Amino acid sequence: MSNTNVPVAGRIAGLTAQGLYNKCLALAGNLWWTWHPEVIEVFRSLDPIRWRQLGHNPIALLREFTPERLEIRAAELVLYTRIDQAYRRMNAYMNTKTPWAKRNVGVLGSQPVAYFSLEFGVHESVPIYSGGLGVLSGDHIKSASGLGVPLVAVGLFYNQGYFKQQLDVDGWQQEEYLDTAVENLPLELPVTPKGEKIMVSVETRTGTIYAKVRQINVGRVRLLLLDTDLDQNTPEDRKLTSRLYGGNNRTRIRQEIVSGIGGVRALKALGITPGVYHLNEGHNAFATLEAVRQRMKEDGVTFAEASSDIAQKTVFTTHTPVPAGHDRFDSQLVEEHLGPLRDQIGIDHSHLMSLGRIDTSNHNETFCMTVLGLKMSRYANAVASLHGVVSRRMWHCLWPQLPEEKVPIGHITNGVHVPSWMAWQINTLFERHLPPSWSQDSYSPDEWEAVQGIDYGELWETHSALKNLLVAFIRRRLSRQYRRRGEPDDAIDQARTVLDPQILTIGFGRRFATYKRATLVLNQIDRMARICNDADRPVQFVFAGKAHPADTPGKEFIQTIANLRKTPQFANRFVFVEDYDINVCRHMVQGVDVWLNNPRRPLEASGTSGMKAVLNGALNLSILDGWWAEAYDGTNGFAISNGTSHADDKITDERDAASLFDVIENEVVPLYYDIDEHGLPTRWIRRMMNSISSLAWRFSSHRMVADYTTEAYLPAAGGTSCKVER
Numbered sequence: 001m002s003n004t005n006v007p008v009a010g011r012i013a014g015l016t017a018q019g020l021y022n023k024c025l026a027l028a029g030n031l032w033w034t035w036h037p038e039v040i041e042v043f044r045s046l047d048p049i050r051w052r053q054l055g056h057n058p059i060a061l062l063r064e065f066t067p068e069r070l071e072i073r074a075a076e077l078v079l080y081t082r083i084d085q086a087y088r089r090m091n092a093y094m095n096t097k098t099p100w101a102k103r104n105v106g107v108l109g110s111q112p113v114a115y116f117s118l119e120f121g122v123h124e125s126v127p128i129y130s131g132g133l134g135v136l137s138g139d140h141i142k143s144a145s146g147l148g149v150p151l152v153a154v155g156l157f158y159n160q161g162y163f164k165q166q167l168d169v170d171g172w173q174q175e176e177y178l179d180t181a182v183e184n185l186p187l188e189l190p191v192t193p194k195g196e197k198i199m200v201s202v203e204t205r206t207g208t209i210y211a212k213v214r215q216i217n218v219g220r221v222r223l224l225l226l227d228t229d230l231d232q233n234t235p236e237d238r239k240l241t242s243r244l245y246g247g248n249n250r251t252r253i254r255q256e257i258v259s260g261i262g263g264v265r266a267l268k269a270l271g272i273t274p275g276v277y278h279l280n281e282g283h284n285a286f287a288t289l290e291a292v293r294q295r296m297k298e299d300g301v302t303f304a305e306a307s308s309d310i311a312q313k314t315v316f317t318t319h320t321p322v323p324a325g326h327d328r329f330d331s332q333l334v335e336e337h338l339g340p341l342r343d344q345i346g347i348d349h350s351h352l353m354s355l356g357r358i359d360t361s362n363h364n365e366t367f368c369m370t371v372l373g374l375k376m377s378r379y380a381n382a383v384a385s386l387h388g389v390v391s392r393r394m395w396h397c398l399w400p401q402l403p404e405e406k407v408p409i410g411h412i413t414n415g416v417h418v419p420s421w422m423a424w425q426i427n428t429l430f431e432r433h434l435p436p437s438w439s440q441d442s443y444s445p446d447e448w449e450a451v452q453g454i455d456y457g458e459l460w461e462t463h464s465a466l467k468n469l470l471v472a473f474i475r476r477r478l479s480r481q482y483r484r485r486g487e488p489d490d491a492i493d494q495a496r497t498v499l500d501p502q503i504l505t506i507g508f509g510r511r512f513a514t515y516k517r518a519t520l521v522l523n524q525i526d527r528m529a530r531i532c533n534d535a536d537r538p539v540q541f542v543f544a545g546k547a548h549p550a551d552t553p554g555k556e557f558i559q560t561i562a563n564l565r566k567t568p569q570f571a572n573r574f575v576f577v578e579d580y581d582i583n584v585c586r587h588m589v590q591g592v593d594v595w596l597n598n599p600r601r602p603l604e605a606s607g608t609s610g611m612k613a614v615l616n617g618a619l620n621l622s623i624l625d626g627w628w629a630e631a632y633d634g635t636n637g638f639a640i641s642n643g644t645s646h647a648d649d650k651i652t653d654e655r656d657a658a659s660l661f662d663v664i665e666n667e668v669v670p671l672y673y674d675i676d677e678h679g680l681p682t683r684w685i686r687r688m689m690n691s692i693s694s695l696a697w698r699f700s701s702h703r704m705v706a707d708y709t710t711e712a713y714l715p716a717a718g719g720t721s722c723k724v725e726r
């Protein structure tokens with residue numbers, strides 16, 4: 001070994017260069033590192049510039065090092081013990097049963113939850129998500145890992161993922177799909193208990209689709225990803241799983257039979273017998289039909305018996321009241337893709353169609369995946385309290401004999417993974433001030449209450465440092481954006497100095513779906529110009545978000561916001577950051593003062609980015625919709641309007657805009673700029689503390705997964721009663 005004659009500082013006895021390299025690879029090979037800042041810092045410090053250029057991907061970074069160079073770098077930076085400790089911590093984490101699990105998981109021990117989702121947002125370096133639904137799935141499995149809930153996740157592997165967003169000189173969104181460097185992802189090929197690789201197939205009337213199964217480890221959770229990029233497939237099907245939400249309805253149903261039916265087959269092939277099927281959104285509801293088929297075949301029971309049995313084990317979560325969010329397939333597509341499975345379970349076409357129809361006698365009705373999910377699950381839930389009310393109204397048609405409030409759809413409010421979204425600087429501050437029993441993972445209110453005792457100056461200083469980082473991040477991104485599209489030098493110069501870290505900063509980052517009304521802040525444009533340019537108390541805005549490629553009105557919203565920089569009164573006050581993803585979101589929620597959300601009520605089922613803002617001390621300024629309708633208490637943020645909507649959208653928009661402007665002018669701005677004799681906005685800081693202590697624990701994904709476990713998973717696995725009876 002080359003290192004025998006090199007004196008290496010801090011080297012650990014017996015650890016060779018190759019041994020060190022292997023430990024780093026092992027750390028990079030489990031996405032556990034993504035919520036451990038001390039491990040991220042090890043990777044980053046090896047080469048900060050390449051780390052950024054490589055999209056925060058440690059495998060790609062390690063490829064640029066030989067073991068010998070890594071050893072020298074580790075010696076320079078005195079990383080030996082840190083790498084060694086991180087490695088030991090990860091192994092300890094992987095091999096210990098959590099106290100929570102010992103007390104709570106009971107019957108799930110031998111029969112895990114199979115969690116199906118079409119997207120998983122675990123980290124920006126693994127591009128198999130588009131937005132909120134994916135990030136929620138990612139946070140769900142991280143918390144399942146943290147709590148020790150036995151869970152196997154199932155989805156698709158997209159080798160292009162979702163599109164990259166760039167704007168052209170006119171501010172118009174351009175979509176680009178890039179091939180993912182698959183060799184730089186922590187992918188494994190899972191094997192059967194006998195050590196064999198597996199392949200799954202799904203028959204259709206027009207041929208068989210094959211998929212290989214890949215695996216990514218997310219802490220203790222295995223994430224299985226089906227990939228159709230195989231020689232056995234037709235050229236069309238090889239590309240079937242290339243793009244998330246790409247293609248037409250036929251692509252979509254084919255993706256959904258692969259993830260749903262193929263997913264259940266993959267579990268079976270791997271010797272995994274799920275005790276619970278959790279369908280995260282309707283996309284994967286075909287999984288229930290395959291589970292029924294297996295049950296009929298193995299136990300010789302009828303379709304009716306098997307489907308009632310599988311429904312007992314199935315938990316279904318609906319995520320949106322927006323119609324476009326519910327897949328519908330016509331009769332022909334269903335027959336082509338479900339025909340062979342239907343033959344095996346012995347039901348005729350109209351029976352199958354009836355499982356996806358509201359009015360089973362209406363032969364013109366298309367097949368709705370949400371209806372299938374609702375009919376094939378014993379426990380169904382919405383993702384916030386208000387969304388529960390809306391969903392019960394929306395799906396009352398399936399239970400016309402029941403009063404609306406008895407429609408069997410409950411709710412479990414979403415949450416976010418605290419260690420992934422809380423800035424380490426905030427975490428360090430809390431660790432110094434909060435009782436030793438406090439941890440980021442805690443979802444007990446008492447422990448968070450102590451946030452109120454933190455020194456005001458320190459909290460403000462920490463927040464200000466994060467805001468400075470955000471401004472630096474935006475300047476870097478904007479100059480890169482402008483340079484790439486050939487903007488003139490003065491535009492690039494402007495980008496280098498844009499925004500002022502002293503100014504009240506309002507952030508807005510989310511999909512540009514029109515119901516989210518990104519342009520509501522421009523509803524009274526002159527008033528906004530006055531607000532932004534007030535000599536003593538100015539305001540600036542940071543926007544980011546993608547519009548669906550087919551959503552022209554959404555792209556127009558982006559264009560309107562992005563082009564504000566070309567008008568003198570907004571040039572330095574509105575920025576649009578391209579290519580919103582987990583990384584951009586993290587910077588924004590950690591650095592802004594205010595997080596704005598103004599959807600048309602009640603269309604925002606939950607919303608989760610505001611919860612991420614809470615963890616970092618940003619104050620929410622939001623319509624009383626989704627999670628905010630149950631979170632806002634008058635002291636922990638700001639509310640726009642009073643939680644009512646007019647039947648005419650135009651009137652609602654006018655009213656909400658008027659309220660938004662009033663709240664900014666009369667509440668947000670005066671509070672932020674009310675500086676005491678020590679130079680601190682004390683009343684603002686108090687509200688930050690109220691926000692963190694009243695909300696962080698409630699809207700954490702540990703609380704969410706604990707709720708799913710006790711209210712849905714355990715009853716489903718054990719057959720005992722649950723909150724909502726059918």
Ligand SMILES: *Cc1c(COP(=O)(O)O)cnc(C)c1O
Pocket residue numbers: 130131132133135509510511580581582585586606607608609610612
């Ligand atoms: C959290 C998150 C979202 C969800 O934001 P909403 O407020 O729920 O719309 C979307 N995209 C990314 C990248 C996120 O991290």
